[in-house]
Amino acid sequence: MPALAAPDIDPAAAFPDVRALRDAAKARNWQAVEAGFGRLVDPAVHRLAVSQVGDALDRGLVESVAAANPIDPLSQTLLAWRLVHDGWNIRTGAWGNNVSQEQWKAFHTHLHRAEQILIEVTARHPGYTSAWTERLHTARGLSLGQAEARRRYERLSAGAPGFYAAQDAMVQQLCPKWGGSYEAMHGFAVECVRSAPPGSVNGGMVPAAHIEHWLLLTRDEDDRAGAAYLKRPEVQQELRWAAEQSVFHPAFRPGPDWVDAHSLFAMAFSLAENYQAAAAHFNALLHGGNLASESGWQYLGDAAKEFAAHRERAFQKGFGR
Known part of the structure; x- marks a missing residue:
């Protein structure tokens, strides 16, 4: 191929x-x-x-x-x-x-x-x-x-209501590194999904919050701690729920910020080595124009290269393309 x-x-x-x-x-x-x-x-x-x-x-x-x-x-x-x-x-x-x-x-x-x-x-x-x-x-x-x-x-x-860029800024504001807490950050992210119409891009706030949590654990402990966090069953369940309510809901239509949301889901699932779930988001981006967002991926280094490497890894498992 x-x-x-x-x-x-x-x-x-x-x-x-x-x-x-x-x-x-x-x-x-x-x-x-x-x-x-x-x-x-x-x-x-x-x-x-x-x-x-x-x-x-x-x-x-x-x-x-x-x-x-x-x-x-x-x-x-x-x-x-x-x-x-x-x-x-x-x-x-x-x-x-x-x-x-x-x-x-x-x-x-x-x-x-x-x-x-x-x-x-x-x-x-x-x-x-x-x-x-x-x-x-x-x-x-x-x-x-x-x-x-x-x-x-x-x-x-x-x-x-539900303005994506403002919600993204608030996820940052509420994370511990800016004086917030994990509880406040995750609670806000979940509320963004619950308060939005089904099929909205606001589900992207959930992987955004989990990626920030992963980043702080990686900084304060090591890469294994961050990966272990994302692999927790309750984290994976929340990510799947958010995706089903937003970018994978039947009412979803691509619009502003849809690339950002899919990219964040792809990253969160990839870092947890849930390649089947990640591939579904990589596929949506590939068939939507081979698009990607730097959001989150810049934490790994060169955003485009990291995105491509993780995408290839997910697809090698036979779940995409």
Whole structure:
């Protein structure tokens, strides 16, 4: 059987409108960017476009456009996104005790500025979901606490129930490494599934939480402890339940974040060596366009290579392709 092509991990692979916006951003064509955002009606696609355009736009252009449009929610949110993104790049993904004082200072400077911008945006435009989602990231980075993060999440959810990007941010916020607990994180993830309509992508929060749990056990103990945790019967049962309620429910239809959800399930099952369950998710992604998400997989190293290696291992067991 011929080898599979490398998976496409481009977040915009399934969204031509977002790719066009990103191309316009790379070309420094602000008018095309602004017009393109005006045609986006799905808040989840808008959020994806903010991340793709924010990363592609030249920082100087973002600054100048935002300065010229101080009450424009789009340019202000793109600038805030870029500040947060650049701040996290300075901090890096290292554990806190491996981040220097200079890195912490620059990180907080970026996030404080982004926070002030986002406060203004959400005050003028209370329903601007992309800005509220970014405020969850600033709350975590600035250590504003669980109660404040919850307040922001509930404020966002009032206008956009079950918003995947916001729930993903809250799983991070509620994990122990950010002042939460395993109980709070897993309880939230399960509630995301229960409160969503059958066939929604929100089931992806369950493997996201279990992967965070695996990561902390791997750090604090060793790889065997993390794998043993994921192999627990109750963990496997919860993962299967979440998949059946979401991406494998008869009502499921691919939409924003479906690739992320399947990728997380594939990773959680793969790390537990449940190759039959993992292969089902790898198959869905393969036949949906050979797509993959970096979410979670970056913890293993090169996300695309790790995804491909685990996929091949699952398929070698005879469960896929």
